[in-house]
Amino acid sequence: MKITMRVLFVLLYISIFATILAGILAILFLHLHPHFWWENIPVFSAVYGFVGCVFIIVASKALGHHWLQKEEDYYEKR
């Protein structure tokens, strides 16, 4: 288990590095056809993925905690 985890983390670091590098190289050397201005930022998708994921978790948990989540027998009790 420990070894597999270590391999996975090495893979993760490689893919972080590779996707960022590819993003930068693509902006520099390829003729992409961006539709929106932010597509010219080489790491936009990376930032959006990270921030978006944190946002989804925090916002949904807040919604659930304060409003939507109820005990399991909520409907039976009423």
Added chain:
Amino acid sequence: MIEWFHPGFVYLFGAFLVPLLKGKVKQAYVLLLPAIAFVILLLISKGVFGEGPFWQFSFMGYELTLGRIDPLSMVFAYIFVIASFCMFLYAIHIKEDWQHVAALLYIGSTLGVVFAGDLITLFFFWEIMAWASLFIVWYGKTKAASGAGFRYIMVHSFGGVCLLAGILIHLHNGGSIAFDSFTWGIGSEYLGVYLIFLAFIINAAVPPLGAWLADAYPEASVTGAVFLTAFTTKSAIYVLIRGFPGVEILIWLGAIMALYGVVFAVLENDIRRLLAYHIISQVGYMVAGVGMGVFGMAAGNMAINGATAHAFCHILYKAVLFMGMGAVIEVTGRRKLTELGGIYKYMPITFWLYMIGAFSISGFPLFNGFISKTMVVQASAMWGYASIWLMLELASVGTFLHTGLKLPWGVWFARDTPVCEAREPPWNMLAAMGIAAFLCTLLGVYPAILYNMLPYTVHYEPYAPGHVIAMSQLLVFTFIAFWLLRDKLHGTPTITLDTDWFYRIPGKKVIKFCEGPLMATAKYMDNRLMGMAVFFRGIPPKSQTVVETRIDNAFHERVPALLNFQNIYNKIKEDKVREISYNVIYILIAMILLLIFVLFGVVTKL
């Protein structure tokens, strides 16, 4: 020249032979039916029967078309038939014949909807679809399934009535019986069109009308839920593409829907309900695609192609996902994230097949979600809808987070020691998952197979470097955020309120009111009226009570006995299903009578 044969009728008629067959013959038979339907579709594609339309009947002055053939109906028919084969393989071991019958009727009527060329035919199959799927929900055989089934059919009956009323008003206002794209506008003359639209988006589970989906699907049996995932929502996408391409409100509804499903998936503890919320989320992409599908524009064609392709791919990977979680429930008997974890070592094959579905839904390059979802996103970029683009990308993040990370993490890992014993599911379940997972990968690697079937010519390069790099960054960094916050993502033993609250809580109050104060008032009025009648007509009190008792009997015992769905459900539970067939026949007769009345009404009115 061979006469055309409706692929849907292979299922509809084929269904009635199932109870007569036994053992291995029956198992082979339910797999044979999709195979026959598939061969018919191939023959249609080859043009063996000619161009179509087929099976046109003149009925009370209307030209009904049961077989409209064009690229759009064919691509949906293909995926429904292919998916049904995998699903029957998954369900081949179950003993209840009538569950097969319900599934066959459900799929057959969905094909009926797909090939329907006119609104009356559409309505007819639409209703069979709703009722057949109800029985699949009820075959969950629990109290929860019973309740969810009742709520399910309540919503769908409402949708069906909207559809019927919409069709009648549409015809009355001089609309055509043909099922083509409706003229959309603002004003009371479009009331019929609005009602038809409402019926369609109810079936597409668009919030706030979509709570029935996450309410009912997870309550079906392990095998039944797999059938439910594919047909109702995707046939709704088909009819929306037919009837309402380019209706702008769909873009916004779709984008909201994509995020709505994601938010609820964070909160959900039931593993299949979590996946059900991701059906809503994924169908959101398709709904948005339909909304952007304005005729005759490059971006519009891209959007319609995207919606169609995504429906095709979605059916495959969602089947894999539901099959995977179904397998977990089958071998462990547990369905909550809080009660699962650490069982990877018992079922690695199931895990990896599930992950192919998860990679597909998340849009990993080389899997089929990537080649279809990005078409819809691309269409939003071509239109210049910045906020829609951002919402859809955010929904992609959420999809990978839940289906690809949180759910498999929570079910198969998350704990150091397994919570319970487990094993791989029976061979047929694995084989069904394997076939569907293979198709997911095949389409991801050779998108041309799917692109050649789409309604418009495709000018889209999914593996353009920009797309691949952006998607890879998105997924890798979603993973990092997940890993950092994974302790926050454990399931909690709660349920989540959805819009079904509005008919579950006030509904109960209404019934309590009816049973209590309303009944008391009614009884009081009854007595007073009878007293008055006695007084005025001089009826001796004794005969009056006899008459009253008889009337009471008729209304309180006989009529409810005919239409007592609770009874039907109880009988399903006790496996006395043969008795139910009588009640089903009553319902069918009632429905046919209703249809005839309606048609008479239409004909005499016009």
